[in-house]
Amino acid sequence: GAGVSQTPSNKVTEKGKYVELRCDPISGHTALYWYRQSLGQGPEFLIYFQGTGAADDSGLPNDRFFAVRPEGSVSTLKIQRTERGDSAMYLCASSLQYQETQYFGPGTRLLVL
Amino acid sequence: AQKVTQAQTEISVVEKEDVTLDCVYETRDTTYYLFWYKQPPSGELVFLIRRNSFDEQNEISGRYSWNFQKSTSSFNFTITASQVVDSAVYFCALSDSGNTPLVFGKGTRLSVIA
Numbered sequence: 001g002a003g004v005s006q007t008p009s010n011k012v013t014e015k016g017k018y019v020e021l022r023c024d025p026i027s028g029h030t031a032l033y034w035y036r037q038s039l040g041q042g043p044e045f046l047i048y049f050q051g052t053g054a055a056d057d058s059g060l061p062n063d064r065f066f067a068v069r070p071e072g073s074v075s076t077l078k079i080q081r082t083e084r085g086d087s088a089m090y091l092c093a094s095s096l097q098y099q100e101t102q103y104f105g106p107g108t109r110l111l112v113l
Numbered sequence: 114a115q116k117v118t119q120a121q122t123e124i125s126v127v128e129k130e131d132v133t134l135d136c137v138y139e140t141r142d143t144t145y146y147l148f149w150y151k152q153p154p155s156g157e158l159v160f161l162i163r164r165n166s167f168d169e170q171n172e173i174s175g176r177y178s179w180n181f182q183k184s185t186s187s188f189n190f191t192i193t194a195s196q197v198v199d200s201a202v203y204f205c206a207l208s209d210s211g212n213t214p215l216v217f218g219k220g221t222r223l224s225v226i227a
Contacts, residue, residue, distance in 0.1 A: 033214055033215075035215075040219070041219055041220075042117075042204050042206075042217030042218055042219050042220050043158070043204075043215070043217050044217070045214045045215065045216075048214050056214065059214075089156060091158065093158075101148070101160055101163050102160075102214075102215060103160060104150070104157060104158035104159075104160075105157065106155065106156060106157040107156050107157065109156070
């Protein structure tokens with residue numbers, strides 16, 4: 001079956017702009033996760049959804065970051081007033097339920113100029 | 114607090130050599146899950162294995178094997194007869210029984226040279 005998909009694969013934006021990153025999880029997976037990976041580092045947790053609700057958003061770095069999952073499937077990570085330090089690979093993962101194995105998408109590489 | 118340490122930043126081996134990637138973890142929970150993921154140059158994290166804390170049996174899958182030792186809080190990964198296609202960054206990760214997601218190590222970059 002289809003894996004996790006993420007769009008766009010690459011996004012270049014200017015400092016101060018707004019961006020949206022999309023994640024389409026594996027069909028039937030109820031849990032969805034967002035991670036951020038900086039160069040040379042492991043992925044770091046941002047937010048986790050169980051169904052439509054954000055069960056844990058403790059990893060969001062500040063209030064410029066927000067994510068939604070209105071129908072319990074596709075999720076959008078939104079970054080306002082982007083800064084150069086937001087440049088990273090943004091990874092999305094999904095699992096059947098929480099604590100089941102997470103399967104990752106190909107990521108969106110964000111570059112803020 | 115949870116922590117995963119992969120002390121080896123980069124490893125380079127010649128094809129057909131065996132190589133072991135180290136992973137040491139810290140957690141206060143008695144129930145937890147350990148994972149290994151592979152990240153090839155394309156960037157997508159590929160799941161390799163999941164092991165729960167109550168199952169200390171070593172596992173072998175083809176050329177891959179994993180050695181879980183609770184006494185030393187380690188979950189090491191060995192690739193036997195390495196191949197060029199094994200070149201990637203390998204991540205060890207931990208998830209406990211509470212409401213915490215995966216905690217990753219910094220990864221080990223493996224280069225297999227023909």
